[in-house]
Amino acid sequence: MTHYKSVIIGTGPAGLTSAIYLARANMDPLVIEGMEPGGQLTTTTEVENFPGFPEGILGPELMDNMRKQAERFGAQFKNGWVDSIDLAERPFRIKVEGQEEITADSVIISTGASAKYLGIPGEKENVGRGVSTCATCDGFFFRNKKIVVVGGGDSAMEEANFLTRFASSVTIVHRRDQLRASKIMQDRAKGNEKIKWALNRSPLEVIADDQGVKGLKVHNNETGQDELVEADGVFIAIGHTPNTAFLQNQITLDAGGYIACNPGTTETNIPGVFACGDVQDTKYRQAITAAGSGCMAAMDCEKYLEGSMAHDWSETLNNEQ
8 A cells, every 4th residue: 555645536637736745845746647748738639828938839739738847846657447446434445446545634626527529420530620619729720610619508508609709600500409508608608699500400410521621410300400510620519528526426426427626726625635736626627727726726735745744743732641
């Protein structure tokens, strides 16, 4: 059994920033990377809105740089999924894919949230080549181009409106003839001259060639015919799923399944357990805000560990007297 002062579950900008701060504070953190080290940014081609890179930087390169920075200060890394975690006792117990059990005085959870996909041909193969799940991240690359947004909720309406800043036109595709979005969001979208509508149409396939996306093949539920909605980009806006299943309801979650933190902190309902990044962020979901919350988690964790160690030392002195 191997013991650590702090274990960080998950990477991405949040987990790696936590690792950098804790390693620099001589807390010797262990980072459990999962099977997709680096998180969602490893599927992003160009990152242009992360401060410090005026010419932009490739997502995988940014994550690799963060990892190297954490390693430079002494953070350790372990690859694999967390099979189980026991937060009921101290120290916390973590099992990684049947490997030896790890114990920790503190845990930072930065497992992120996975964008929901449609599950149609041509979709995941073209992520970064015209298919996206983040308008704020990728909208800039579609100046004066045609875009399709798939979804019928508030997120889809919000993303469609945002994308009209760049696109020549935005077509909203939804499989029903009624939207789930709130009336105010619907009215805002319907009042936007750049937004077109393709309701009651079920997405069938993302059409692409060597140059990128060419459109979205849909089934018209009214006529029974298949159609092609021409587009240079397809944005999937049907929600996210926070990666919290492995916690097995040991931590308080909000209605959407995201980890609930005490206001203004990264503290969960369990002392010594902290959350940062998209696993607790239902609003911003940006690399820079994830990194910021990773810094917060590390500082909250360091403060907790210092208080815990001081308490243990005080108990030792009392026992010796």
